[in-house]
Structures are given as C-alpha cells and as structure tokens.
Amino acid sequence: EAGVTQFPSHSVIEKGQTVTLRCDPISGHDNLYWYRRVMGKEIKFLLHFVKESKQDESGMPNNRFLAERTGGTYSTLKVQPAELEDSGVYFCASSQEKIAGVTGELFFGEGSRLTVL
Amino acid sequence: QQQVKQSPQSLIVQKGGISIINCAYENTAFDYFPWYQQFPGKGPALLIAIRPDVSEKKEGRFTISFNKSAKQFSLHIMDSQPGDSATYFCAASEEGGSQGNLIFGKGTKLSVKP
Numbered sequence: 001e002a003g004v005t006q007f008p009s010h011s012v013i014e015k016g017q018t019v020t021l022r023c024d025p026i027s028g029h030d031n032l033y034w035y036r037r038v039m040g041k042e043i044k045f046l047l048h049f050v051k052e053s054k055q056d057e058s059g060m061p062n063n064r065f066l067a068e069r070t071g072g073t074y075s076t077l078k079v080q081p082a083e084l085e086d087s088g089v090y091f092c093a094s095s096q097e098k099i100a101g102v103t104g105e106l107f108f109g110e111g112s113r114l115t116v117l
Numbered sequence: 118q119q120q121v122k123q124s125p126q127s128l129i130v131q132k133g134g135i136s137i138i139n140c141a142y143e144n145t146a147f148d149y150f151p152w153y154q155q156f157p158g159k160g161p162a163l164l165i166a167i168r169p170d171v172s173e174k175k176e177g178r179f180t181i182s183f184n185k186s187a188k189q190f191s192l193h194i195m196d197s198q199p200g201d202s203a204t205y206f207c208a209a210s211e212e213g214g215s216q217g218n219l220i221f222g223k224g225t226k227l228s229v230k231p
Contacts, residue, residue, distance in 0.1 A: 004160070033217045042121070043161070043206060043221040056218060091160055095217060106217055108153075108160030 002026070004109035006092050012115045018080040021112045025074070025094030031055075031104065032075050033095075034067060037111075038088040046090075049075060050097075061086075082116045089113050120144055123207050123222025130229050136194040138225045140207035143188065147209040151219070152181065152192050155204045164205070165192070197229045 005024045013019050025032045034046040046065070047057040051072035060067070064083070069075040079086050089111040095104035122141045130136045140150075151166035167174045167181040167190065174181045180193040194201055204226050208219040 031217055035219075040223070042223045043208075043219075045218045045220070048217050059218075093160075093217070105163050106219070108162065110158065110160045 004092055004094050004107050006090075006109040006112045008112055009110065010113045010115070012117065013082055014117050015084055016081045018078065019082055019114060021077045021079075021090050021092075021114070023075045023077070023092030023109060025092070026107055028096070029094035029104075029107075030072070030097050031095040032069060033093045033106065034075070034077055035091040035093065035108075036088050037091065038085075043091065046077075079114070082114075084116050087114055087116045120220045121207060121209050121222045123225060125225060126223065127226045128228070130197045130227065132197065132199060132229055132231050134197050134229075136192075136197045136201065136227055136229070138192045138205055138207070138227070139189065140191065140209075140222050141187075141189045142209050142220075144209070144211070144220075145188070146211045147220075149210045150181070150183065150190050151208050152179075153206040153208060153221075155206065155224075157203075161206055194227075197227075199229045199231050202227055202229050 007022045030051050032049040035043050037043045045059040048055045049069045052069050066078045091111045093106040093108045095106050152164045153161035154164040155161040165176050165179050169185050178195045183190045204224045206224045207222040210219045
C-alpha cells in the first residue's frame with residue numbers, strides 16, 4: 001500500500017514568487033493534515049481537512065497560504081507571495097476516521113522542503 | 118509560547134546504553150502523548166504512544182514513562198543501537214488526538230555510537 005506522497009521534495013524560489021505543494025494521502029484516509037517545521041524548531045500544525053472540508057485551519061500563518069482539497073482526495077498548499085520566513089519543511093499527514101473512540105494513527109509523508117531566497 | 122518542552126536537543130549514547138529523552142507540558146487537557154521517530158529524508162513515524170490513564174508503556178526496547186502530576190513524560194530506549202540514530206519528537210494533543218492537531222516538541226537528535 002502506498003504511503004503519503006508529497007511533491008515536490010524540494011523547491012527553491014525567490015521571495016515574491018508562488019509555490020504550490022501537493023499531497024496525496026493514503027487511499028481511504030478522510031483526514032488530511034498539513035504541518036510545517038522551520039529549521040531547528042518544532043513541527044507546527046497548519047490545518048486539518050476532513051474529506052474536502054476544512055476542519056481546523058487555526059495554524060495557518062496568514063492569508064498568503066491557501067490550502068485546498070477538491071474532491072476530498074489530494075490536497076494542495078499554495079504560498080503566494082512567498083517570504084523568506086516561509087522556508088522550512090512542509091509535512092502532510094493522513095489518518096483514518098476515529099473508530100470506536102480510537103484515534104487513527106497519523107501517517108506522515110517525507111515532506112516538501114521549501115527554500116525562499 | 119512553547120506548549121511542549123523537549124530535552125535534550127541532542128544526545129550521544131554508546132551502543133548498548135540507555136537513551137533518555139524528556140518532555141514537559143503545561144496544558145492539563147492534553148490526553149494523548151505520542152513519540153515520533155524521524156530518519157533523515159523521511160517523515161516522522163509513530164513510535165509509541167501513551168494516554169494518561171497509565172504511567173508506563175513498553176514496546177520492545179522502547180518505554181514511555183508518564184508522570185501526570187508533574188506533567189512530564191519521557192522516552193527510554195534500552196540497549197540503544199546505531200540503527201536507532203534518528204530525531205525523536207514528543208507530542209501531545211487533546212481529545213485523544215482525534216483532531217490530529219498535535220503539539221510537537223523541538224526534537225532530539227540521537228546518535229548511537231558503535
């Protein structure tokens with residue numbers, strides 16, 4: 001079974017440009033999450049989709065970030081315009097819905113490293 | 118404000134030794150405490166997790182110790198092996214982690230020397 005896949009693995013752009021990151025969750029996982037790790041800091045929650053709906057977007061830094069999950073399958077995270085402080089590794093994770101009160105394990109992708117120059 | 122504080126930042130252990138990583142939290146509503154292991158170039162992977170109704174959980178060489186009154190939890194790796202060299206993250210969440218909104222520590226880079 002394929003895991004969570006992310007594309008691109010590494011993107012280098014200049015300040016002011018636009019970048020779109022893509023995440024394909026594990027098939028059948030309704031929950032999809034975006035996290036970000038800035039160098040040397042903790043991994044921080046950005047937002048959570050349940051199918052195509054945004055369940056929680058409290059971690060989104062500002063309105064330069066736009067996440068979508070059309071059709072409840074793959075998701076994209078667009079940064080426009082990118083700033084220097086947006087550099088970091090963006091992780092996507094997915095999980096099954098909670099069953100009988102048991103939390104579905106989060107499966108993380110390998111991440112998309114974004115470098116803004 | 119950092120909600121989960123993790124220490125040490127880095128750790129070097131000899132093969133066969135015990136690796137200990139500590140985490141502390143403030144939010145008493147947290148009720149799910151997982152540890153993630155991340156190898157270079159890979160994503161974090163769930164290693165072991167505990168809920169506050171138990172004080173210890175063991176899976177193979179990995180043990181979580183949980184102290185609810187002190188709001189601390191730790192990961193012990195017994196008989197550490199070079200293959201355990203990785204970055205370890207503790208995390209916490211509310212409502213059994215159902216929302217997937219995990220609060221992570223900053224990570225500990227573990228190196229196990231042969």
